[in-house]
Amino acid sequence: MTLEITLGPLLFNWPAEDIAAFYERMACEPLVRRIYLGEVVCGKREPLAAATLLAAAALLRDAGKEVVWSTLGLISTPRDRRLLQGIAQQDELQLLELNDLAAMSLLPPDRTFVAGPLLNIYNGSAAQILIDRGCERLCGNIELSLAAIGEIHRACPDLEIEIFGFGRLPLALSARCHHARQAGLSKDTCRFVCDRDPDGQTVQTLEGAAFLSINGIQTLSHGVHTVAASPEDLRTAGVRAVRLSPHACDMSAVIAAYGRYFETGDRGRLLAQLRACDLPGPLVDGYLEGAPGMRLAADL
Amino acid sequence: MPFSAERLFARVLTDLTLALRPPVEMLLNLAVRRAWQRSANAFGRLGRFQGHPYLIDPEDLPVAFELTLNAHGGAVKVVRRPLQPLGYVAEISGELMDLLALFDGSADADATFFAGGLTVRGDTGAVLALHNALEAADLRLADLLVPAALAPGLDPVLQRIVDWRRAARRTGGKPHGVH
Amino acid sequence: MGSIELVCPAGSPAMLEAAIEAGADSVYCGLRDETNARNFPGLNFDAAELRRAVNFAHQKGAKVLVAINTFARAGGEERWRTSVMTAVAAGADAIIAADLAVLAHVRELSSTVRLHLSVQAAANTPEAIRFYVETFGVRRVVVPRVMSASEIADLIKESPAEIEAFVFGGLCVMTEGRCALSSYVSGQSPNLSGVCSPPEAVSFERTAEGMVSRLSGLALDKTPPGATAGYPTLCKGRFATDGDATYLFEEPTSLNAMGLLASLRQAGVKAVKIEGRQRGKAYVARVTRAFRKAIDALDRGESTAPFEHMLTDLAEGGRETEGAYNKRWR
Numbered sequence: 001m002t003l004e005i006t007l008g009p010l011l012f013n014w015p016a017e018d019i020a021a022f023y024e025r026m027a028c029e030p031l032v033r034r035i036y037l038g039e040v041v042c043g044k045r046e047p048l049a050a051a052t053l054l055a056a057a058a059l060l061r062d063a064g065k066e067v068v069w070s071t072l073g074l075i076s077t078p079r080d081r082r083l084l085q086g087i088a089q090q091d092e093l094q095l096l097e098l099n100d101l102a103a104m105s106l107l108p109p110d111r112t113f114v115a116g117p118l119l120n121i122y123n124g125s126a127a128q129i130l131i132d133r134g135c136e137r138l139c140g141n142i143e144l145s146l147a148a149i150g151e152i153h154r155a156c157p158d159l160e161i162e163i164f165g166f167g168r169l170p171l172a173l174s175a176r177c178h179h180a181r182q183a184g185l186s187k188d189t190c191r192f193v194c195d196r197d198p199d200g201q202t203v204q205t206l207e208g209a210a211f212l213s214i215n216g217i218q219t220l221s222h223g224v225h226t227v228a229a230s231p232e233d234l235r236t237a238g239v240r241a242v243r244l245s246p247h248a249c250d251m252s253a254v255i256a257a258y259g260r261y262f263e264t265g266d267r268g269r270l271l272a273q274l275r276a277c278d279l280p281g282p283l284v285d286g287y288l289e290g291a292p293g294m295r296l297a298a299d300l
Numbered sequence: 301m302p303f304s305a306e307r308l309f310a311r312v313l314t315d316l317t318l319a320l321r322p323p324v325e326m327l328l329n330l331a332v333r334r335a336w337q338r339s340a341n342a343f344g345r346l347g348r349f350q351g352h353p354y355l356i357d358p359e360d361l362p363v364a365f366e367l368t369l370n371a372h373g374g375a376v377k378v379v380r381r382p383l384q385p386l387g388y389v390a391e392i393s394g395e396l397m398d399l400l401a402l403f404d405g406s407a408d409a410d411a412t413f414f415a416g417g418l419t420v421r422g423d424t425g426a427v428l429a430l431h432n433a434l435e436a437a438d439l440r441l442a443d444l445l446v447p448a449a450l451a452p453g454l455d456p457v458l459q460r461i462v463d464w465r466r467a468a469r470r471t472g473g474k475p476h477g478v479h
Numbered sequence: 480m481g482s483i484e485l486v487c488p489a490g491s492p493a494m495l496e497a498a499i500e501a502g503a504d505s506v507y508c509g510l511r512d513e514t515n516a517r518n519f520p521g522l523n524f525d526a527a528e529l530r531r532a533v534n535f536a537h538q539k540g541a542k543v544l545v546a547i548n549t550f551a552r553a554g555g556e557e558r559w560r561t562s563v564m565t566a567v568a569a570g571a572d573a574i575i576a577a578d579l580a581v582l583a584h585v586r587e588l589s590s591t592v593r594l595h596l597s598v599q600a601a602a603n604t605p606e607a608i609r610f611y612v613e614t615f616g617v618r619r620v621v622v623p624r625v626m627s628a629s630e631i632a633d634l635i636k637e638s639p640a641e642i643e644a645f646v647f648g649g650l651c652v653m654t655e656g657r658c659a660l661s662s663y664v665s666g667q668s669p670n671l672s673g674v675c676s677p678p679e680a681v682s683f684e685r686t687a688e689g690m691v692s693r694l695s696g697l698a699l700d701k702t703p704p705g706a707t708a709g710y711p712t713l714c715k716g717r718f719a720t721d722g723d724a725t726y727l728f729e730e731p732t733s734l735n736a737m738g739l740l741a742s743l744r745q746a747g748v749k750a751v752k753i754e755g756r757q758r759g760k761a762y763v764a765r766v767t768r769a770f771r772k773a774i775d776a777l778d779r780g781e782s783t784a785p786f787e788h789m790l791t792d793l794a795e796g797g798r799e800t801e802g803a804y805n806k807r808w809r
Contacts, residue, residue, distance in 0.1 A: 120577070123553040126550075143670060151554035172659060174653045182720055214727075432519065436492065436494070437493070
């Protein structure tokens with residue numbers, strides 16, 4: 001079975017017209033069957049993008065894509081809670097991806113769901129508890145090594161496993177908005193300054209080494225993560241799908257590069273093609289091998 | 301190397317101290333054994349750093365000390381200050397009183413750990429382990445390096461100096477991040 | 480015990496005794512391995528030490544809460560099961576856990592042992608708490624340090640479990656259990672290995688302009704000669720986006736919410752927690768004593784003001800903050 005390519009939820013605060021144009025392009029991507037939509041990072045952004053995303057969902061469904069609705073990674077305000085309640089009870093959104101376990105007590109018992117990468121599912125027993133509650137797919141936490149994923153697969157062979165396979169890594173969430181703080185504002189009065197950085201704002205050390213990026217309340221890697229394993233090793237570990245996280249670069253080229261890689265296993269070519277895509281940072285690939293996530297990807 | 305009277309003096313002092321090494325080491329080892337007897341489990345807390353030599357290097361003394369501890373005891377050697385790294389698991393250097401304060405267990409670990417004036421080379425984890433092991437066992441570096449048998453009256457005096465030094469540079473420490 | 484339970488850290492048996500002698504109602508501690516989120520070299524308890532510690536605490540009328548609060552490694556879950564068995568066998572008064580697998584192991588082993596939800600699970604809504612209460616019978620939830628006092632008060636109104644809140648010590652600006660900064664740089668993190676900024680990846684370089692602290696080679700901060708440098712964690716470093724370097728995520732301050740004890744009690748907070756299992760017995764004795772006095776004063780209807788500045792020198796760079804409890808922090 002060939003590896004499935006999915007498109008993860010957009011993590012950044014793009015203008016509505018850019019979001020609409022992006023999903024219009026993605027509707028025409030034959031290699032992508034499943035697309036995750038929804039505001040995952042900041043509840044304040046959600047009303048800005050909601051109408052655009054709902055329109056995109058209809059467009060994508062008409063184009064034959066399976067749309068999965070991703071929920072907020074950190075539920076913190078009464079507004080976030082109401083939003084989650086609303087989403088959990090809407091049948092027409094069909095499959096949901098949960099990124100905060102708060103959703104578990106809101107979801108009707110018969111609803112199936114995807115456990116998102118922002119949940120802390122690190123082992124088979126934890127996965128089994130979610131499976132018993134309707135989880136049909138797990139997108140592994142970014143810290144999991146391929147060996148750990150293989151163990152989860154062995155413990156839960158029927159669970160579909162997806163991994164985060166391309167993009168700046170979602171490393172942390174905070175109650176504080178880093179973008180607002182940078183601009184001398186607070187989270188509550190942020191003026192949505194995170195819209196300045198379509199791939200997040202790069203963070204450098206005192207010595208000028210770029211290593212992280214900030215995106216509102218989220219901290220991402222500066223490096224752009226890619227998979228360190230061969231398609232065969234991924235399949236052996238039980239990986240069924242690889243998630244590409246949207247960036248401002250040419251995502252069609254990224255999708256094409258992964259599609260070719262899963263057919264040929266030619267990693268040198270994957271890296272070369274990705275590097276030609278005007279990425280926001282260098283390619284990194286440590287996590288799958290249990291190494292530091294910022295390890296630079298090297299041709300094998 | 302150009303001639304320097306100071307350097308020559310230091311050299312002579314080091315040689316003299318090293319000549320006195322056997323009786324000094326005997327006393328030091330006695331101190332380690334006593335410390336071990338007082339809290340037998342203490343050195344086991346060093347975990348993977350058991351049996352690895354640490355260099356304790358008081359820059360205001362003519363010599364340095366090599367400290368090796370394990371679950372069954374340990375040893376202290378008086379050594380010449382190395383000119384280059386010699387494979388110690390960690391080297392901690394600074395003025396004697398700063399070194400004693402780092403390991404005296406009566407202060408907030410975070411506040412003293414990186415107090416000004418000390419230099420840590422090698423594995424920071426090894427230094428943390430030594431600190432935590434001595435702290436957990438109610439031992440101080442002074443218990444290992446300053447044999448009470450040699451100077452029974454020295455201990456309270458030493459403690460007063462250590463306390464005074466700490467009060468003088470009380471600037472606070474820093475928690476380690478997680479909970 | 481007063482109106483609020485005072486929960487204090489113990490990184491070693493000596494520290495546990497010091498905390499209890501100083502007036503702790505409960506102490507929390509972990510076993511000496513990756514099953515607890517303070518897996519630093521030389522810290523924590525082995526099985527025999529834990530047994531003795533529980534006996535000591537019970538003789539003194541105090542409780543021992545055992546933190547098994549990391550996420551079990553896939554394929555290595557046996558170690559977490561063993562820790563749960565060790566804690567239950569030692570007579571622990573509660574187990575503090577975050578991982579669904581560990582919570583389930585505890586319940587498989589005992590239907591009666593008290594479960595506290597670790598801050599590492601970052602449960603900050605009634606919905607999240609309800610999930611843990613209904614699924615595992617969790618009795619108490621330690622809430623993230625990123626919540627404000629009024630948010631905690633609102634949460635308590637709807638929470639089906641008791642609430643415990645941090646009042647002193649280190650401050651995580653990132654939501655606990657949702658941060659992989661440390662593993663991104665060093666390969667180890669709180670969730671993966673129970674350690675943030677692992678000491679073996681930490682180094683210091685003394686230069687003419689001062690001391691540079693590094694994690695896996697990356698410069699986190701530079702302090703002038705003679706100044707005290709803190710233990711380097713990524714979220715407390717100085718970084719730049721497009722201008723000058725600043726403390727981008729968090730100023731090097733630490734939490735002291737003693738001034739808010741009265742309002743936390745008013746809100747219905749059941750227990751308050753001191754951070755710092757790695758900070759030694761002198762630290763725990765001083766902080767415990769100060770908070771003991773403050774809680775006792777509150778219970779006599781007096782002010783906590785006389786005790787509020789007793790601990791300033793223990794804060795990072797002497798600077799304290801009421802953290803997220805004070806909404807301005809955001």
